[in-house]
Amino acid sequence: MTFNIHSTDDNSKARTGVITTDHGEIKTPIFMPVGTIATVKSVHQRELLNDIKADIILGNTYHLYLRPETDILQKAGGLHQFMNWSKNILTDSGGYQVYSLSERRKISEDGVKFKSHIDGSMHWFSPENVMDTQRLIGADIMMAFDECTPYPCDYNYAKRSMHMTHRWLERCITRFNATDDLYGHQQHLFPIVQGSTYKDLRKESAQYIADKDLPGNAIGGLSVGEPNDEMYEMTDVVTDVLPKDKPRYLMGVGTPIDLLENIALGIDMFDCVMPTRNARNGMIFTSQGSINIKNLKWKTDFSPLDSDGTTWVDHDYSRAYVRHLFTVNELLAKQICSIHNLGFYLKLVRQAAQHIQDGDFMSWKTMMVNQMQNRL
Structure with a gap:
């Protein structure tokens, strides 16, 4: 090694x-x-x-x-x-x-x-x-x-x-x-x-x-x-x-x-275990903050699960659809959110690596920390 x-x-x-x-x-x-x-x-x-x-x-x-x-x-x-x-x-x-x-x-x-x-x-x-x-x-x-x-x-x-x-x-x-x-x-x-x-x-x-x-x-x-x-x-x-x-x-x-x-x-x-455990309970992480996808506010939101996401589920499924899957207790909801959250975590560390290489990591980190504290 x-x-x-x-x-x-x-x-x-x-x-x-x-x-x-x-x-x-x-x-x-x-x-x-x-x-x-x-x-x-x-x-x-x-x-x-x-x-x-x-x-x-x-x-x-x-x-x-x-x-x-x-x-x-x-x-x-x-x-x-x-x-x-x-x-x-x-x-x-x-x-x-x-x-x-x-x-x-x-x-x-x-x-x-x-x-x-x-x-x-x-x-x-x-x-x-x-x-x-x-x-x-x-x-x-x-x-x-x-x-x-x-x-x-x-x-x-x-x-x-x-x-x-x-x-x-x-x-x-x-x-x-x-x-x-x-x-x-x-x-x-x-x-x-x-x-x-x-x-x-x-x-x-x-x-x-x-x-x-x-x-x-x-x-x-x-x-x-x-x-x-x-x-x-x-x-x-x-x-x-x-x-x-x-x-x-x-x-x-x-x-x-x-x-x-x-x-x-x-x-x-x-x-x-947080990204997959939270995903199974309807909590997803994004660069703009965390989302409880079970909330009523997403019932008619037909925008992508995460327009900035890097995995296919982020763009193939809407927030309204994923909320619906949780409402009817469909296992697919947990799968979609687990893939999303893990994709987000891996994207986050890779973005960190890029900003370390670019020399602006600390300013980027401060911005991201402030954004991710939001509850959308």
């Missing part, structure tokens, strides 16, 4: 670049559609490839481990073959999902014992078997196993958790180095910075992670309920420490505005 920086912004930490793996190029900054269970909800792989033009998607170790189970994925030849996806895949380690099972899990130094959210059966995750599971899945980029702390979080707990995450990282690296790629393409391991919203812990964790000299670095434990200003502050602190020549991935973020603000702080990679 290589990462080459192509341009930087004089007035911020924003930069453009290209990550290259065995499954091709990932132009940064990039948003990764979330394909939790071997599918991006409501969207065909062909649409991801040809219309949304995603360079990389995200899968989740916890969910894929439970369904379809790793033996099925191994028999299929890995996740790429199973879901017929020819480009890059990143898998989360499952740490966040285990964190979200607060009533169903017990964390210890050895790992995490948890109950399946599907049937209540007991399971065990450790740094070692999470590495083994991600080897069987076959993602291009694998995430280290970590503990995601809640917000708010007591300082002493955040510190203990951070140090345990660091010890787990050592075990992840050892296991990763002792195992082989299974499907003919090279896999790569990213560590995760933790430390809640405490500057000193974030700096300490970022330095610890940076010293491991792995191909890329991630920031976890944000977008868990903290105010946006605190998220931005922690991102700023961490990107000052993480090496400039490695891609930086901010996990689980976020709104279109969050993407632009964090690109300005030096982030290269993002993922979030």
Whole structure:
């Protein structure tokens, strides 16, 4: 895996670049559609490839481990073959999902014992078997196993958790180095910075992670309920420490505005369920602001869903028609809005890249942030 920086912004930490793996190029900054269970909800792989033009998607170790189970994925030849996806895949380690099972899990130094959210059966995750599971899945980029702390979080707990995450990282690296790629393409391991919203812990964790000299670095434990200003502050602190020549991935973020603000702080990679989850509930994002397409005001609006959009659904369907589909509970409504929102997110990061190259990123960002705060 290589990462080459192509341009930087004089007035911020924003930069453009290209990550290259065995499954091709990932132009940064990039948003990764979330394909939790071997599918991006409501969207065909062909649409991801040809219309949304995603360079990389995200899968989740916890969910894929439970369904379809790793033996099925191994028999299929890995996740790429199973879901017929020819480009890059990143898998989360499952740490966040285990964190979200607060009533169903017990964390210890050895790992995490948890109950399946599907049937209540007991399971065990450790740094070692999470590495083994991600080897069987076959993602291009694998995430280290970590503990995601809640917000708010007591300082002493955040510190203990951070140090345990660091010890787990050592075990992840050892296991990763002792195992082989299974499907003919090279896999790569990213560590995760933790430390809640405490500057000193974030700096300490970022330095610890940076010293491991792995191909890329991630920031976890944000977008868990903290105010946006605190998220931005922690991102700023961490990107000052993480090496400039490695891609930086901010996990689980976020709104279109969050993407632009964090690109300005030096982030290269993002993922979030928001564009597809909101789409399934009738919320669409545009450069002029967000739209609740279920509202009565769109009943006789026969203009395109988004005249500035880059996907075919933006121009083939009117706002009135999509509202009608939601009114009659038609699944096509969720598909159309999911394609639109993912297309908008990918367009947004590509526009950001162009403005970084053109040298006017910060003025463009300010304008876009002001516009996207509107509710149309």
